[in-house]
Amino acid sequence: MTAAASATHADPPTDLWPAPYARGAVDATVTVPGSKSVTNRALVLAALASEPGWLRRPLRSRDTLLMAEALRTLGVRIEETVSSSSAAGSPDVSGEAWRVLPSPLRGPATVDVGNAGTVMRFLPPVAALADGPVRFDGDPRSHERPLHGVIDALRALGARVDDEGRGALPMTVHGAGGLDGGTVEIDASSSSQFVSALLLSAPRFNQGVEVRHVGSRLPSLPHIRMTVDMLRAVGAQVDEPEHGGAPNVWRVAPSALRGRDLVIEPDLSNAQPFLAAALVTGGRVTVPDWPARTTQPGDALREIFTEMGGSCELTEAGLTFTGTGRIHGIDVDLGEVGELTPGIAAVAALADSPSTLRGVAHLRLHETDRLAALTKEINELGGDVTETEDGLHIRPRPLHGGVFHTYHDHRMATAGAIIGLAVEGVEIEDVATTAKTLPDFPRMWTEMLGA
Structure with missing residues (x-):
């Protein structure tokens, strides 16, 4: 339907x-x-970091639990605790906390995305860094939601993706333990998540990434700004349109990412x-x-x-x-x-x-x-x-x-x-x-x- x-x-x-x-x-x-958008971005960045990190007051909802479980499926350790300690500069962050301990990403694995746009779009680039195939599937509605921007971009950057020409789920990303990266053009007019998906994993690409949006109006720009701000907070170098870059072009240099102690808004x-x-x-x-x-x-x-x-x-x-x-x-x-x-x-x-x-x-x-x-x-x-x-x-x-x-x-x-x-x-x-x-x-x- x-x-x-x-x-x-x-x-x-x-x-x-x-x-x-x-x-x-x-x-x-x-x-x-807590914010779903911040929680799920923070989980991805913590999983790709070179050292452990903390998420304090994370949102526990279907979308965020799907993201956490998907990362666990790929080998990342996420420990859930009740914390009474404080993050730097925050006087009171008692409550639930998640400690994320990065590990080598691995397949074979199967990821249930539910109907979460952040999971179905943010994790295929992560899967391209894994060692082995990662299959993505979800709720019936997830099969109708567009993924072509991520799929086409990953192929252009050197990944192998099997989607039988659907541009949607279900699909399999054949992780090769890394991805060359480089420059890619995408049409993200149907979802800004296509841009965020590539930027979040880009520091781990061998050449980083330059993402060029070539479609009509790009929606939900605040979510891309959120992605950029969170990348910079863990040590990534990002050039974006609002800071002297070309219109609709984002560049992320390859680098290691720091672990972070983050209180979720x-x-x-x-x-x-x-x-x-x-x-x-x-x-x-x-x-x-x-x-x-x-x-x-x-x-x-x-x-x-x-x-x-x-x-x-x-x-x-x-x-x-x-x-x-x-x-x-x-x-x-x-x-x-x-x-x-x-x-x-x-x-x-x-x-x-x-x-x-x-x-x-x-x-x-x-x-x-x-x-x-x-x-x-x-x-x-x-x-x-x-x-x-x-x-x-x-x-x-x-x-x-x-x-x-x-x-x-x-x-x-x-x-x-x-x-x-x-x-x-x-x-x-x-x-x-x-x-x-x-x-x-x-x-x-x-x-x-x-x-």
């Missing part, structure tokens, strides 16, 4: 979760678990539904430990949700977002922060004026076709959403209760929960899919509401 088809068809509803309806303004402090994109709750109910939500400087796309919520009718204050205690009881429509380009689209669409469906969300055509290739799915699910609750070439146009209308299908997409589930705050009778199908990046979401949501 194609992505578009899967988003316009839903299985008979099972495991329906009644989305809590807010009967007043929320007033809560919500501690959000809260996942700011996963903070979105809780901030949205303040906006929708005219309440107040504080998210502790919100970083003053970050490359996470979720930081854009401060500006976007303020424009939609709220206000925020960043202090040492974290970010406090306050709603006014009114929600305004917005015309916004979300090309760099596409993962925020489902939550913004949910809020926009409750606004007092129309919204246009632009620059997110690539969302048709995510966990599901998010543009088709959002259109269908909001409209079936009485909304008026129209797909455009690169986004959504949302005209607010009175909504009613009903089943909100998720298509095994965690951000669809949280979008439905946001709507349920203001619309009685919304039931979320398969809310457990939120465990992909936000374990225990239903409990966190009901506790936020004081239930």
Whole structure:
């Protein structure tokens, strides 16, 4: 089934979760678990380092556990502990910690990617460094998600990859214990992860790598900036467009990588539904430990949700977002922060004026076709959403209760929960899919509401 088809068809509803309806303004402090994007990048870099490293407060979710288990399958030791010690410069990082001890990468091995884009895209270049074949497979939806950018690039850099011409999973990377590297051109317009995948392993390539993006607009640039910043933090030399390099060209020199003692930031994109709750109910939500400087796309919520009718204050205690009881429509380009689209669409469906969300055509290739799915699910609750070439146009209308299908997409589930705050009778199908990046979401949501 194609992505578009899967988003316009839903299985008979099972495991329906009644989305809590807010009967007043929320007033809560919500501690959000660690960033999936940072955790999975940190795991890859620690596995490729020349010395052990620590990840403190890592996210434990389906996607990150899949990444950790995949690296273990390739021979990397990852020890999970409860730590009361501190990383350098951090006064209190008690809680869970993962110690990563790099080892020679080996095959044969089989990697289960689930439906995690970071696992299916970041690990094939790592597998090219292993000694032996590594097979990649995952959930049925993973077979529909594009991998051609990584597969074609690896072949151009000297790796042998068997995918039977699909440009997608399942596939096998025949590791030869190393990779020459060099210059490669890719079209990463469908996913910035194609660029990040090559950059993360590049220091271990014999010649490093020069990645040239040759397609149309490159989405989700903050995630590439995150990759570059994290590479530099472990000793890699990276030239990028924003620092005097050529447009859409990234260069990573070959080098050894240091082990790092890293405290994982809260996942700011996963903070979105809780901030949205303040906006929708005219309440107040504080998210502790919100970083003053970050490359996470979720930081854009401060500006976007303020424009939609709220206000925020960043202090040492974290970010406090306050709603006014009114929600305004917005015309916004979300090309760099596409993962925020489902939550913004949910809020926009409750606004007092129309919204246009632009620059997110690539969302048709995510966990599901998010543009088709959002259109269908909001409209079936009485909304008026129209797909455009690169986004959504949302005209607010009175909504009613009903089943909100998720298509095994965690951000669809949280979008439905946001709507349920203001619309009685919304039931979320398969809310457990939120465990992909936000374990225990239903409990966190009901506790936020004081239930």
